[in-house]
Amino acid sequence: MSANDDRELAAASGSYALHALDGQEEQDFEALLARSPGLRGEVTELSDTAVELGLAVPAEEPPAALRASLLAAIATTPQLPAFDDAQQQEPEPTLAPVTPIAWYRRPVGALTAAAAAVLLAVGAAAGGGAIQSSMAASQVSAIADAPDAAHATTRLPGGGTARVVWSDELGRSGIHMADAPALGLDRTYQLWYIHGSVARPAGVVAGAEDVVLQGSMRRGDVIGVTVEPAGGSAKPTTPPIMTVATS
Amino acid sequence: MEAEGRYDMLATVPGRVDDVSGTTADPTLEDLLLQIAAADQRAFAALYDRTAPRLFGLVKRLLRDHAQSEEVTQEVYLEIWQTAARYEPSKGGAISWMLTMAHRRAVDRVRASQASRDRDARVGIRDYAPEFDSVAERTEIVLESERVKTAMGRLTELQREAVTLAYFGGYSHSEVAALLRIPIGTVKTRLRDGMIRLRDELGVTS
Numbered sequence: 001m002s003a004n005d006d007r008e009l010a011a012a013s014g015s016y017a018l019h020a021l022d023g024q025e026e027q028d029f030e031a032l033l034a035r036s037p038g039l040r041g042e043v044t045e046l047s048d049t050a051v052e053l054g055l056a057v058p059a060e061e062p063p064a065a066l067r068a069s070l071l072a073a074i075a076t077t078p079q080l081p082a083f084d085d086a087q088q089q090e091p092e093p094t095l096a097p098v099t100p101i102a103w104y105r106r107p108v109g110a111l112t113a114a115a116a117a118v119l120l121a122v123g124a125a126a127g128g129g130a131i132q133s134s135m136a137a138s139q140v141s142a143i144a145d146a147p148d149a150a151h152a153t154t155r156l157p158g159g160g161t162a163r164v165v166w167s168d169e170l171g172r173s174g175i176h177m178a179d180a181p182a183l184g185l186d187r188t189y190q191l192w193y194i195h196g197s198v199a200r201p202a203g204v205v206a207g208a209e210d211v212v213l214q215g216s217m218r219r220g221d222v223i224g225v226t227v228e229p230a231g232g233s234a235k236p237t238t239p240p241i242m243t244v245a246t247s
Numbered sequence: 248m249e250a251e252g253r254y255d256m257l258a259t260v261p262g263r264v265d266d267v268s269g270t271t272a273d274p275t276l277e278d279l280l281l282q283i284a285a286a287d288q289r290a291f292a293a294l295y296d297r298t299a300p301r302l303f304g305l306v307k308r309l310l311r312d313h314a315q316s317e318e319v320t321q322e323v324y325l326e327i328w329q330t331a332a333r334y335e336p337s338k339g340g341a342i343s344w345m346l347t348m349a350h351r352r353a354v355d356r357v358r359a360s361q362a363s364r365d366r367d368a369r370v371g372i373r374d375y376a377p378e379f380d381s382v383a384e385r386t387e388i389v390l391e392s393e394r395v396k397t398a399m400g401r402l403t404e405l406q407r408e409a410v411t412l413a414y415f416g417g418y419s420h421s422e423v424a425a426l427l428r429i430p431i432g433t434v435k436t437r438l439r440d441g442m443i444r445l446r447d448e449l450g451v452t453s
Contacts, residue, residue, distance in 0.1 A: 014439030020413040056395035059300035082332040152359035157326035
């Protein structure tokens with residue numbers, strides 16, 4: 001990248017601090033930031049300035065149910081270690097008792113027996129095992145090429161991003177996770193189609209690979225990812241680390 | 248989605264809303280994050296109680312929709328729980344870390360959801376029938392800090408409009424460019440100049 005390009009990119013420091021850059025440009029900016037100590041100072045100050053704007057927004061009490069749901073959720077949500085400190089003791093994964101927790105605002109327990117049966121049937125029909133990733137990559141491209149294809153990229157809490165592409169017409173979606181934290185052998189990322197309080201399992205994903213979600217996407221589905229015990233779960237046992245609304 | 252333009256709905260909520268720094272008797276938010284990093288669930292509850300109205304208020308300012316704001320607030324607090332060990336006090340206060348995360352997630356949601364498509368459609372319509380009034384109306388925001396209000400007042404109107412659309416509206420700079428019918432480069436300049444001005448007015452130093 002030329003010095004001119006760098007200068008032009010550096011002029012986006014205000015946009016960056018306001019989270020106003022579009023995906024690729026944000027990545028370019030962060031790459032520049034990594035090699036420009038001078039720019040880092042400016043960005044830190046402008047980001048702190050953005051926080052001042054945030055603090056000026058009138059506060060609003062969230063519903064009490066949110067607090068209850070969160071406190072239940074953290075009891076079963078594993079924590080991530082600090083970045084580059086190998087000596088730091090890894091927190092014990094607290095996944096063991098696999099109890100369904102509040103899913104969004106409604107408990108999974110609200111699932112009717114009939115809905116649960118449908119959910120299991122869908123899971124069984126879709127359970128074809130792992131797909132060869134090269135094949136999956138071309139299937140993901142096929143979804144991306146659909147006339148009504150849409151996509152969204154979102155950041156993952158532990159670092160990395162997930163790019164989701166979907167087509168209502170095809171009723172299919174795919175995901176590509178980049179730089180997602182490795183989970184170890186006992187846990188896996190699991191994909192879900194979520195509609196209201198019902199989450200349909202849509203396969204598991206190891207990390208950086210293109211994966212087509214299993215089963216069909218219905219209009220209005222939310223695509224979500226949770227961390228589950230290895231092999232995946234029939235229903236989510238942890239809150240989603242990311243969600244993307246497809247409509 | 249809820250209707251556009253309901254800016255008056257965010258009335259100030261009385262109570263512990265300004266308790267982001269804590270009193271001398273309480274642990275600081277930074278202390279709480281340290282405890283949370285060691286899986287202390289009570290510390291998490293305390294942190295939540297002291298900061299949730301702040302974060303929820305900001306998220307809702309961007310998303311407007313109550314249910315979506317709850318979901319995003321939940322995601323943010325789960326991220327706080329999961330990544331508390333990665334908070335570095337040397338890089339800034341706990342509330343900065345948390346609010347930055349909340350803004351980021353709210354922006355991601357706004358761009359990923361129907362809200363964003365509706366907004367794109369409106370941006371398209373405005374290309375044919377520009378109504379500057381409605382842009383101006385969007386940039387009317389309720390701020391409860393006199394200091395920040397005064398600082399915002401020192402910006403040029405064009406800077407203020409761009410900063411407001413980006414930060415409080417969650418618009419990307421290309422969306423701001425389309426809304427205001429100006430080149431992206433101009434938006435970048437306004438955002439940077441505006442933020443530098445605000446930084447100086449507010450006396451923010453790193």
